[in-house]
Every structure is written in C-alpha cells, then in structure tokens.
Amino acid sequence: MGNQNADDRVAKVLGRLDAILDAENSALGTDPDFDVNASNIRKSRCLYELSLLEEAVPPQQLSRSHGQMLRVIHDKLERNTAKVKAHLEAVRRVTDLLRDAVQEAEADGTYTAEQFYLREAG
Incomplete structure (x- = not known):
C-alpha cells in the first residue's frame, strides 16, 4: 500500500469515526429518537477498519x-x-x-389472563 494511499485511508476512517463519536456523544441522553444500535454499528465498523489499517501501516x-x-x-x-x-x-x-409496575398490577387483586381462564374453566 502506498504511503499517500495509506495516509488518505487513515484520514478518512479517522474523520468518519470522529463524526460518529461527536454525533453519538451529543445525542446520548438528549435525543430520544437517536438510534444507538445503528450508531454502534457504524462506530464498530470504523474501529475495525482502523485496526486493519494499523496492521498494514506501521505507526x-x-x-x-x-x-x-x-x-x-x-x-x-x-x-x-x-x-x-x-x-x-x-x-x-x-x-x-x-x-415492578407490571408485578404490582398483577398483585393488586385482579386476575391475570391465565388466572381468569383457569377460574372460568373450573
């Protein structure tokens, strides 16, 4: 891999990772619609690419x-x-x-669907 080509690839991966981290860090805890799983996939992909480049390009x-x-x-x-x-x-x-709320609701003296069915069948 040429030195310039490796430099460009490292720069692109670092740039993407930086943008992903900025977006995730600002959205976590503030944006209820933020897709953590999708962000994590993108972040993991960049970290994987970076590890591959690290093997190919000496520090x-x-x-x-x-x-x-x-x-x-x-x-x-x-x-x-x-x-x-x-x-x-x-x-x-x-x-x-x-x-806990579901357990409390089930224990408040009303029948669960299963209990109701067993009572009706008996």
Missing part, C-alpha cells in the same frame, strides 16, 4: 496529524464509553421500573 509511517487525531479520538472514545454506560444504566432502570 512511524503515520503523519503527525494522524497522531494528533488519534489522541482526540481516544479522548472522545473515553467520553463515549462513559455516556454509553450511563445510557445502558438508564435503560436498565426503566426496565426495572416497568417490571
């Missing part, structure tokens, strides 16, 4: 700007990790609340 061949961009992306990935963890914790809490 000493990377331009100085790529090294700076990698540091910026590293910081954004750390922030992203914290935001994704917080998002998953919030989803878990909502799921727990919904589960």
Whole structure:
C-alpha cells in the first residue's frame, strides 16, 4: 500500500469515526429518537477498519496529524464509553421500573389472563 494511499485511508476512517463519536456523544441522553444500535454499528465498523489499517501501516509511517487525531479520538472514545454506560444504566432502570409496575398490577387483586381462564374453566 502506498504511503499517500495509506495516509488518505487513515484520514478518512479517522474523520468518519470522529463524526460518529461527536454525533453519538451529543445525542446520548438528549435525543430520544437517536438510534444507538445503528450508531454502534457504524462506530464498530470504523474501529475495525482502523485496526486493519494499523496492521498494514506501521505507526512511524503515520503523519503527525494522524497522531494528533488519534489522541482526540481516544479522548472522545473515553467520553463515549462513559455516556454509553450511563445510557445502558438508564435503560436498565426503566426496565426495572416497568417490571415492578407490571408485578404490582398483577398483585393488586385482579386476575391475570391465565388466572381468569383457569377460574372460568373450573
């Protein structure tokens, strides 16, 4: 792989990853319509491409700007990790609340569909 070609590919992947991280970091916790799964797929694809390029291009061949961009992306990935963890914790809490509400509704003296069916059949 030519040095310029490798440089261009690394720059493109880093640029895409940077944009994905910016979008995800700003949307998590603020945009209820944000598609976390789709964003995660795009992010994973970029990280995979980057790992392939890392194998093909020795670090000493990377331009100085790529090294700076990698540091910026590293910081954004750390922030992203914290935001994704917080998002998953919030989803878990909502799921727990919904589960508890269903259990309370079932225990409030009314019959569940199964109980009603058994009562009618008996």
